Amino acid sequence: MRITRRLLDGLAVLVAVATIFPIYWMVLAAVKPPGEIQSLHQRPWTLAPSLDAFRRVLTVDDFGRYLLNSVLVALVVVVASGLCAFLAAVALTRFRFRMRTTVLVLFLICQMVPVEALTIPLFFLVRDIGATVPGIGLNTLGSLMLVHTAFTLPFAVWMLRGFVAAVPDELDEAAQLDGASRFTVLWRILFPLVAPGLAATSVFSFITAWNDFLFARTFIISATDRQTLPMALLVFFKPDENDWGAIMAASTLMTIPVLIFFLLVRRRLVAGLGGAVKD
């Protein structure tokens, strides 16, 4: 029994190491000096770590600007999508009205729609909107904020529902009896109590917006200063020779924020998924 356990423990550690290895390799390649990257005998360590690749990426290729763009888009999406989702989740859990189930099923179906198929009509929609509202046409960050708010919304509603339902009904009942208005109940009672769940949901929205490659590729055609990270990363792929040091440094810069976020809300994330799944 004890030997089996030891063996299983060993297996688990082995799997963990294998799983984490690509991430280790990415960070390692980012700090390797150029000579070692080009080597035909890659070593799994480096004795002369350098920030050369990061410097190259951040200064020469204006990566900092793309980083800023990505952060901007992701933050706006988190706030907008979180707000809409919170209100919708309250409506769907605290009220019983006709068509409630229909609305829920519609949210579910929205989650299943292949977003990639919608790029074609969305491209024309964004182009047409841009003709009247300059801030959200093609080649603008506004267009990215808009579509990601929409595409993160269904999942956010679905997940937040569990968190809102977990707040006892009696609480807002009591507040209302004490003369609080609906608005007060919403912002002073429900919002603070759902905030942890909202944080977990936000991580998902953040990651969706942050990772998006498809819309950045489609909408930002010619304005290079409005590029976001995933597209900018591909600049380092060159037909003759890929600049692996720079690619790995850029990939690392793109991965670290998400990694930190994810590990921070790990527990809540699992609880939220459970809620979204069970409800």
Add this chain to the structure above:
Amino acid sequence: MTAVTAAPLKRRRGLTPVWLLLPATIVLGTLFAYPMWQLGLLSVLDFRQAQVSGGQPTRFVGADNYATLLGNPQFWSVLTATVAFAAACVLATLAVGAGLAVLLTRISRVPRLLLSLAAMAAWAVPAVSGSTVWMFLFDTDLGLVNQVLGLDGFNWMYDRYTAFGLVGAVVVWHSFPFVMVTLYAGIEAIPKSVLEAASIDGAGSWRIFWRIMVPALRPLLAIVVIQSIIWDFKVFTQIYVMTRGGGLAGQNLTLNVWAYQQAFASSEYGLGAAIGVVMTLILLAVTLLYLRTLRRSGEPL
């Protein structure tokens, strides 16, 4: 739950839920429902570069785009590839995820923490950077894998199957943590006494898995399976980045990437939209199956 909430909810009739749902409805109406309608519309139009620039009027062509599509042998080969690729990814993800979930329940604390942290990290890595790292690991000359295996100058992207295999590995690496974490939470929720009773009665771990865990996890499994199908059927970034937009001579195209290429690379917007509609219909069928499974297992919405 209904007994507790029925009374207060009756008092809250009125327009409040409508106001609360309004922002979400506006956003989803403009950016989901309207484009869906437009997608359908585009698929029955002759819509190419000339029509986009206004050089020629758009023309209603009925089912022509669909006829072109169904008559194109490439469509059938891409469809087969998409289904086979998605099926392989789903099976691999479930096998790895479920296996590791069971493993998690039988190991000591520290290895368990290590494994779940590693899985979380893999889950968090953005699709683009995950793809680039694996490309570097499997690079023809500078890749660690080729150097260790002594495969000098072997390019994984030249062959259709090794290329699909590599992309599939990245997809599984990205998606097994979701399965693992969800199923682990489910297994933990099964009362310990049931598992102990079974093991006292002499059931082996294989039997316990199939006879006790699987039936108990049925609703959760249904969700995990359907989610995986939907995700893996729609894989875009990994294929687009790793095979440079569909591989040599389009050998690694899936429906998703192909629709995108038809529209934005060949300016065949009508045809691309038709592929999109076909994809949507397939996924809709899967979704309906999902809803039926949910209802059958008695989950209230």
